[in-house]
Amino acid sequence: MGLTIDLAAIAANWKALAARAPGARPGAVVKADAYGLGAARVAPALYAAGARHFFVALAAEGRAIRPLLGDDASIFVLSGLMPGQDLTGLIPVLNSAEQFFRDRALRPRGGFAIQLDSGMNRLGMEPAEWAAIRAEALSARTAAGQGPALVMSHLMCADEPGHPANAAQLAAFREMAMGVTAPLSLSATGGILLGADYHFDVTRPGIGLYGGDPFAEARPVVTLALEVIQTRSVAAGEAVGYGCTWTAARPSRIATVAAGYADGLLRALSGKSVPLWAGDRSAPIVGRVSMDLITVDVTDLPDVPAALEILNARQTVDDLAARAGTIGYEILTSLGPRYPRDWRAAE
Numbered sequence: 001m002g003l004t005i006d007l008a009a010i011a012a013n014w015k016a017l018a019a020r021a022p023g024a025r026p027g028a029v030v031k032a033d034a035y036g037l038g039a040a041r042v043a044p045a046l047y048a049a050g051a052r053h054f055f056v057a058l059a060a061e062g063r064a065i066r067p068l069l070g071d072d073a074s075i076f077v078l079s080g081l082m083p084g085q086d087l088t089g090l091i092p093v094l095n096s097a098e099q100f101f102r103d104r105a106l107r108p109r110g111g112f113a114i115q116l117d118s119g120m121n122r123l124g125m126e127p128a129e130w131a132a133i134r135a136e137a138l139s140a141r142t143a144a145g146q147g148p149a150l151v152m153s154h155l156m157c158a159d160e161p162g163h164p165a166n167a168a169q170l171a172a173f174r175e176m177a178m179g180v181t182a183p184l185s186l187s188a189t190g191g192i193l194l195g196a197d198y199h200f201d202v203t204r205p206g207i208g209l210y211g212g213d214p215f216a217e218a219r220p221v222v223t224l225a226l227e228v229i230q231t232r233s234v235a236a237g238e239a240v241g242y243g244c245t246w247t248a249a250r251p252s253r254i255a256t257v258a259a260g261y262a263d264g265l266l267r268a269l270s271g272k273s274v275p276l277w278a279g280d281r282s283a284p285i286v287g288r289v290s291m292d293l294i295t296v297d298v299t300d301l302p303d304v305p306a307a308l309e310i311l312n313a314r315q316t317v318d319d320l321a322a323r324a325g326t327i328g329y330e331i332l333t334s335l336g337p338r339y340p341r342d343w344r345a346a347e
Helices: 007-020 031-036 039-049 059-068 097-106 127-139 164-176 189-194 317-324 328-334
Strands: 002-006 053-056 074-077 091-094 113-115 222-234 252-258 275-278 281-286 293-297 307-311 341-344
Touching (some): 031 328, 039 059, 053 059, 097 127
Antiparallel strands (some): 281 293
């Protein structure tokens, strides 16, 4: 019972995405505690599989995994250089001229990377800002060598292959990176699937590693089994849960399981007849999802098991997200700390 994380599947998904971009070095995005699945376990498994470029959002995330990886692993901090942060052993991805000039104080201690804004208008230097510091950035010397360790940008519509923003950002990135000899990176999972034009030198797969869309061929990574606390009989006409939102139309058996919106199972799943699974048989959620508890109509199950699965190969994070009106990223990163976690060793 609890959350089972298949490290072998994560490694297999990384290798499969690497094979989609054979001319590039495959990195791995392990920010947000490896999308909620435990960076302390996931990052070493990916390193063992061959990953050497890792991407985190914050310096603290990078420091946490730095001792777990070999000296040949590069850890890029996507938020760049923020005041007061310890970046020892890490590579800040500088997002503005301000961060670039602030970074001077750290040289020649370590390397740096550059993010260019190719149209997302979130992080990165716009063309005029990049033009103003480009010559100095490309000739800057650090203990790690001359110039940036990586020049990157990020696609905003890569999960929609036909969206015109993809081609527009590709053209913008090519123009801004023209003549740059540092390794270039544009693609996360969706960009990898767009094809060779988007691959450049380093890829940054994230959600695809963890079994999520748009990598439809990904191996499932997570199984979440919820412990059954109590099963009761409910007469026809009796209501279940807060607000009397579900009333039994027949004599029913209702199982109460130990999880709720405090554990990342969103309240928006209420009233959606979301199935929980006992082997190959399903039973729907009834009533409201509450903070710590969910009620399930198990009337049609021949036996009520000790636990019911809400995430598995039959119902993925994206399936559950669709029912809640959100995305698989939010489901994964919301899975709470109260679940016992079991990491299956990589193959």
